[in-house]
Amino acid sequence: MMNSFLSACEVLVGLAAGKGRVRVSSISRLSMPNGFFLHDLLWFGDGGARQTTISRGFMIEPGEINAYSIGQLNDLHERLRILLGILGEEYTLQIQWSIDSDYRQELERYRRETLELRRRDPLHGQFGVLVRAERYERYRAAMEEGRLRRERLTIFFSRTVETKAPVAGQSVVAEYFDTLARKESLSLLEFGLGVLCRLFPDCRISPMTDRDHFLHYYRFLNTNIQMTEIDPLELFDPGSSIQQNCVHGDGIAWSSLPGVSFVLDCYYHAIFVVRQWPRRTFPGIISALTSMGFQAYSITMTVYPKPVDKVIERGERYIQRLQIDAVSERKQSLATDMAAKQDKVHELQQGKVIPLDCLYVVRLWSRNSDPWPPAAPR
Amino acid sequence: MSDGLTYTDSRPRAKSTGQAFGFEGNLSLPVIIAALTSVLLLTLLFSGNNTLPLGAKFALALTPTIVTTGYIILLRNHKPPRFDLDLFSSWVKGRAFGPARNQPLHPFLPPR
Numbered sequence: 292m293m294n295s296f297l298s299a300c301e302v303l304v305g306l307a308a309g310k311g312r313v314r315v316s317s318i319s320r321l322s323m324p325n326g327f328f329l330h331d332l333l334w335f336g337d338g339g340a341r342q343t344t345i346s347r348g349f350m351i352e353p354g355e356i357n358a359y360s361i362g363q364l365n366d367l368h369e370r371l372r373i374l375l376g377i378l379g380e381e382y383t384l385q386i387q388w389s390i391d392s393d394y395r396q397e398l399e400r401y402r403r404e405t406l407e408l409r410r411r412d413p414l415h416g417q418f419g420v421l422v423r424a425e426r427y428e429r430y431r432a433a434m435e436e437g438r439l440r441r442e443r444l445t446i447f448f449s450r451t452v453e454t455k456a457p458v459a460g461q462s463v464v465a466e467y468f469d470t471l472a473r474k475e476s477l478s479l480l481e482f483g484l485g486v487l488c489r490l491f492p493d494c495r496i497s498p499m500t501d502r503d504h505f506l507h508y509y510r511f512l513n514t515n516i517q518m519t520e521i522d523p524l525e526l527f528d529p530g531s532s533i534q535q536n537c538v539h540g541d542g543i544a545w546s547s548l549p550g551v552s553f554v555l556d557c558y559y560h561a562i563f564v565v566r567q568w569p570r571r572t573f574p575g576i577i578s579a580l581t582s583m584g585f586q587a588y589s590i591t592m593t594v595y596p597k598p599v600d601k602v603i604e605r606g607e608r609y610i611q612r613l614q615i616d617a618v619s620e621r622k623q624s625l626a627t628d629m630a631a632k633q634d635k636v637h638e639l640q641q642g643k644v645i646p647l648d649c650l651y652v653v654r655l656w657s658r659n660s661d662p663w664p665p666a667a668p669r
Numbered sequence: 670m671s672d673g674l675t676y677t678d679s680r681p682r683a684k685s686t687g688q689a690f691g692f693e694g695n696l697s698l699p700v701i702i703a704a705l706t707s708v709l710l711l712t713l714l715f716s717g718n719n720t721l722p723l724g725a726k727f728a729l730a731l732t733p734t735i736v737t738t739g740y741i742i743l744l745r746n747h748k749p750p751r752f753d754l755d756l757f758s759s760w761v762k763g764r765a766f767g768p769a770r771n772q773p774l775h776p777f778l779p780p781r
Binding site for chain 2: 316317318319321322323326327329334337338339361364365368369411433464465466468469472529530532534535538540541542543544545546553566568569570571572573574575607609612613615616619620623628635
């Protein structure tokens, strides 16, 4: 909000000083995120933005966590700790997990190969073509009925870069943004791929391209993707914004329906946000959530690193406050909270722990507003 | 490698930010300032030559305290972060959300 206010002041001063046309960003930070698919990046800004957040996604195909031994789970826990430590204060991490039955791209590739086989050897390849065609139809029907299961794990690394163009002139500014986007895309690729390949050599890791980013976004916002006939990639236009490409309707937050957060794309969505972590966590705790018997849900976890100095300073202020309150209110609970805060500051100062903020969201959707869960377990 | 599973204590309840006069954190501060303002206002109203009835003077002087305390109790105290801003935003923008009316222009592709 303060940034928007300062930007507005800067524009007014620029206009008063007669600087002519000032580039102003038309992307609001207070509403639905918007930007562009740019050189394999999610570019959350336009030509007028002073600062822009950029993201690059990586598709991860991990092993089956339910089959891990205790040693492997502990090892995974340690590797995830290292990953969070590597983020520093510069990078934000978002992990998205979802499940669907969308194998459209793979099935269409299979169909193209079948057609190619029929073209190359129309006589001897006939049996193979028949078998492949039957398999394609069977899997296609299963996909449309939602009987296939596909888990998707995607990791996004994000950071904010300065994008105030230091030059004027449309062609020069265009070149500036083009070069900057290429450079940042390479930088995020190198960082993300380097970190993930070193820490998770047992996983298949693929950096996402613009088309992958588009498909991911489209799938996220259009939950009925496997029911539609149209291939969403045919709708992709790199010149249009993310919202123009992926949002094709309005959402409405209905408070009259219990358990429904909003309605979007003819589906009722419910949002659950974790406000308090379980008392004790352990590696593999998530598998209780990821092995539900239905498909209409997704999990998003965003990790925001926080500046250590500021967290320590705030912690010290709270400790001082709690010291006074524990005496004046005569409450043992406040004294216990103070001791916990003292431990935390102690560990932060020693560098044993790093401060992170986390937003953990589970979204469910269903054709009907009632009853939950959205679909019968399959 | 240890034999047991690694457990992490998340210390979920160590979140207290202190409390004073029933308000959490520093939320009692605006109420105290509002109360002092009310006292100052009441003093001014009693010392000045005005024809307001006694009840009206008290009502006028207590307004800052009532408004501030009401705001803190209803929208800030024991509420999630940004509850007041989100509520205000939903009043202003309505309950619908969708693509922005003014879409941004691509940073370097020419507009079509």
